[in-house]
Amino acid sequence: MHDIRLIRENPAAFDAALARRGVEPISHLIVEHDRVRRELQTKADVLRAERKRLSGIYGQLAARGEGNTPDALEFKDQSIKIAQSLSQIEKLQAESADVSTLLEGVPNTPAPEVPDGMDESQNVELLRWGTPRSYEFTPAEHADLGPALGLDFETGALISGSRFTFLKGGMARLHRALAQFMLDRQTEKNGYVECIPPLLVKDEAVYGTGQLPKFSEDLFQTYISFNEFFKDVLKELGEDAVIVETATQKQISTVKQLIDRLKARQAKSPEARRWLIPTAEVSLTNAVQGQILGEAQLPLRMTALTPCFRSEAGAAGRDTRGFIRQHQFEKVELVSITKPEDSEAEHERMTACAEGVLQALGLPYRKVLLCTGDMGFTARKTYDLEVWLPGQGAYREISSCSNCGDFQARRMNARYRPEGAKGTEFVHTLNGSGLAVGRTLVAVLENYQREDGSVDVPEVLRPYMGGLTRLVPLA
Template sequence: MLDIKWIRENPKALAAALVKRSWAPSDAEATVDDLVLKDEARRAHLGKLQVAQERRNAASREIGNAMRARDSELAEKLKVEIADIKSFIQGGEAEERRLDKELNDALAIIPNVPLDDVPVGKDENDNVEKRRFGEIGPRQNWVKEHFEIGEALGLMDFERAAKLSGSRFTVLKGQLARLERALGQFMLDLHTTEHGYMEVQPPLLVRDDALFGTNQLPKFEEDLFFTPHGESRLGLIPTAEVPLTNLVREEILAGDKLPLRMTALTPCFRSEAGSAGRDTRGMLRQHQFYKVELVSITDAESSIAEHERMTECAEEVLKRLELPFRTVTLCTGDMGFGARKTYDIEVWLPGQNAYREISSCSVCGDFQARRMDARYRPEGIKQTKFVHTLNGSGTALGRALIAVIENYQTQDGGVTIPEVLRPYMGGLEKIEAK
């Protein structure tokens, strides 16, 4: 959530940022004008309440003076005035809550402001390549996509998964199931032993407040799965970013303890409401998948450098697996709602003859912290500040499995195991074709 004080002082800057994020200029200006009007109405009402409270306090003192002067007539008039003021204040506090909610609801659907160095564009075609790793040779005529290989091996079953759960689910079996597990263990070991992240096992069901804190609610409600919980509900996490980031909600952290770096391997659940007809074959876009998440909580001065560091940590996974990839800076129109800047890491898939996203690393500034009321106190300073939050995939297991299958496939239909994963596979060097 953006700072209303900043919006009040920089309305043109916010309107320009919304235009960069593909809002029509007239709509952007109208949106900002509406926010400013709501803020002015709230502040004007608060001013009236303050005046009423000050007059109530003054009238109370005047009653004491009138009683001491034995002026009972004046005292009674002041008591009537105070009763009227109290009635106004009670109604005014309810109006204050209404105006607060109206403003906060309007702020909750405004996206974050992009950093100045984010390329301006409308969609993924305007993203800018930052760097790439690995060589891509000519496509062999025997190369297949991951689902063709997995089904031929008898270890990837979409038909039975559909009987159990419908579309966008997969049953992995045998050595492919173990290979996905090996990928997760390898990633966790790398991030915890070499990159300094603390492993966490968080809840997979969270309250609406947690989903709001990391900006899944209210904008992306249709992309989530919910289950009833008493008189309320709990949401299945779409990513471990939600519980990991919310571990610091409504807390004040010591500045000298930052950054906090956390990682988790969890299942993730997404309805994929807006992806009808996209990636219907295979494992690329699933309702349920596993992912290793990276989350950092930093101070305001360190978040940009931490973003570069986190992206390099995610890239190192693919380097160790010897998978070709490229890293791109997302343009303003393709960037996520809560991000100020995002790097996507796209792994090469020979079967598709294309790069596909396997990790997305974002710096959010204090946008999420304001929604969570997460703060820190710099060393030697009494005043608190909002923390800065970052999140990234380190990486998505299903897509890493796809990339290994396609890049390490052999002409006879088998899959060679990357050397770095062989210790996790009991020394197995190849998944043999039937």
């Protein structure tokens, strides 16, 4: 969310910043709606004060037994007219566009040093670490190498459909080892506090971190009152009704109407709905939702290993083969809550913490500064870490670390009180992957593969694997 005061004071600068992200000028709409809202509020406040004054005078006259005198009745009549005018003002307030509704769909403004660009082709590479290994054979992609080792795409699809995978044997253990290694490193070496947050969250949480309302289609949601829906279906169709392929048009129409009714009821009652987290960023960042922190509490550094759930509605057709883009995956998330003046340094620190995992695993990668057209909705500045995949002969994203400034904090109303100050300021929020476990598994498989189809276990993971040094094809 943006600061409306800054938009009022310098609308041209606001539009110029958003233009770098390809957003059409919008400040004039925001400022005009804000002007109307404030004018209506001022009129309403004046009318309420006058109504209160007149009611008080009439009340005093009535208490003295003078309630029916011409003067008293005049005060009463004026009070009634003011109440009617106030009702009209309140109606206009209800009908006027809410400025926050306009602002909630506007992305964060980019930091000055973020390069301009339309897409990932215009990102800027900052560094490369490690030298890709030379092979005496043609390295296989993980999707070809993995199935013999326990990366079972067919069973995952059988159980849940596309973009789900079933891991077994040494592959499942390697996945667990990677996750535990990452979590231990971020807590023991980098000072993050381990958390186990909820996986199902309320509307306010996904709104606070920017997934709602604009990106709802990329999320999975669940309803806790779905049983009521089926009761309604049976009530409408008869308890002995069975919906089969030969259902009548009337039955189908009735079910559709009931579904629409359910959606409407859920929209009016958000408490009956929960969202599956697309990343632990949602739960961890919202840990400070609505709070006023003390300056001494900052920075807060939290980490969590959680399943993540994404519908991938915005990525249709991308990475449909293999383990890179899944509906369900695990990730070690990093979240920091800082003072505004500390967030840039914290961004560098967080990215270095993610890089440290790749370096410890001996995985070549590059660090990229995203251009304005490739950044996420809430980000002010983002670094991507892209790991080398020899099977694909390309670098692929494995971590994204973003500084969101006060953008999410304003949506969550998360503040802190500077030492000795009476007022409060919004905190800055940062998030990053430390790392995505599934994509790291892919990188290990491709970088540590042997010609016979086996895969060496990186040395730092061997204690987590019970001393196992190599994965071999399952019997």
